Amino acid sequence: MDVLQSNIFELITIIFYCILIFIPLLVGVVLALYADRKIWAAVQKRRGPNVVGPFGLFQVPADGLKFIFKEIILPDSADKTVFLIAPIITLALSIAAWAVIPVQAGVVLANINVGILYIFAISSLGVYGILMAGWASNSKYPFFGALRSAAQMVSYEVSIGFVIVTVLMCVGSLNLSEIVLAQKNIWFFIPLFPMFIVFFISALAETNRPPFDLPEAESELVAGYQTEYSGMPFVLFLFGEYINILLMCAMTTILFLGGWLPPIDVYPLNAIPGFVWFILKVTLVFYMFAMVKAFVPRYRYDQLMRLGWKVFLPLSLLAVVLTSSILFFFKLAPGMS
């Protein structure tokens, strides 16, 4: 009985931690949506949302409420079960990945040894939400959107994988906290700068952000895989997408920008708690995401595939060979000196 009791207690603690992750994430998504629209507007010399609440801050919650009260329209010829499961999968997977993200030294829900592989696995599952949505809608535009998205995500996952390998060779561990701690002397975006660029662009493609938002290119495919969705399922897709974007920003921060570490380890800077640095860096990367959306035109599909397979794949493969050679011959690899 005692074992069961302690197990139940453990379960309740885990659920409490999950809520502790989920609520800030939700606030983060709302702010990210708002920031995205504001930055986009500023680049185009518009005002952006400015009516609801102070500075238009309540625009996103107001939109959300509107979607919640709208009717969920199920297309007559859709595969209804798969149609409704798809957005749930998208949102659940995007939240699940946050379980291993360390926001500060020791502050992480699951400090697992294969953290980076876990994130890679979860983000490779993300394509199923889109594929299922596109197929279950039983309509031409969503289907094309889903096919494009699947091909795109599988292609760019390859180069993301190789970039992660180069970083891992410098760290010697798959644990995300140890990846951050390995950057105590120098953040990896300085020695691995080309890989930082490759990762950033691949992250844009992986999250279907402009200029790689071909799966939902409104000029060709209406709204891609989301065309038939309305009401709450649509909101789930929207939130899943933005949580994924924030996840990719967090991944860039952890892999290249030193996670929760301050820029220099001196007094006034290292007195600030780590999660503040983490949030600041994630915000900076998200700002770059938003700026790219504002001023880069959309790619053509063959250009997208060319960039993924003919430019990034050889480049990242070369980087793997080069990095491992340098680490080996100069005896810099972890555990070699």
Add this chain to the structure above:
Amino acid sequence: MSISLLTFYLFSSILLLSSLMVISTKNPVHSVLFLILAFLNAAGIFVILHAEFLAMILIIVYVGAVAVLFLFVVMMLDFKTSLEKDNILQYMPIGLLIGLVFIAELVIVLINTRLDLSNIQILSNPLDNFSDQSNTEAIGSILYTNYVLYFQLSGVILLVAMVGSIVLTLRDREGVKRQIVSEQVDRKGKIELVDVKSGEGVDI
């Protein structure tokens, strides 16, 4: 009953049920989706066995790459017309044969371990100090030392398969215009600067 045992029963029962659904649903897309569910639950069982590296690789390789392409192909098939014609009995003999082979293998393995399920030892145990190593380190230290030849060979086999499939599908079609980016960007010899005299124009 501990939570890990409970989760084991949860994962394994979902695994068995979804594998059953893979072969019993009429819709091919549904069966691929159930196959993915089965993969995920197998990965869950790996995690319970503390083989987290294998679990993640299973998800990344099979669910993230292989099953996506599988689903990709199945979704584009026009399966509605072929549904009624299918005769289950047609594939029965070969299915039974494969099933028998699998059952025979399982029985052989179980007899060799003498059904002592409380103390299953891995048949060949090349690592002595497994407990103080992480999963990834342990696999790497075996794979790149004792089994480096087999590892490289399997890589070569995959490479041959890849090259083979590219050669089989590659064909030259006539009249296809390809974008050559270097040619497009390079304007040397393609632009001419001409001084135009007022009122005379230029010949093109």
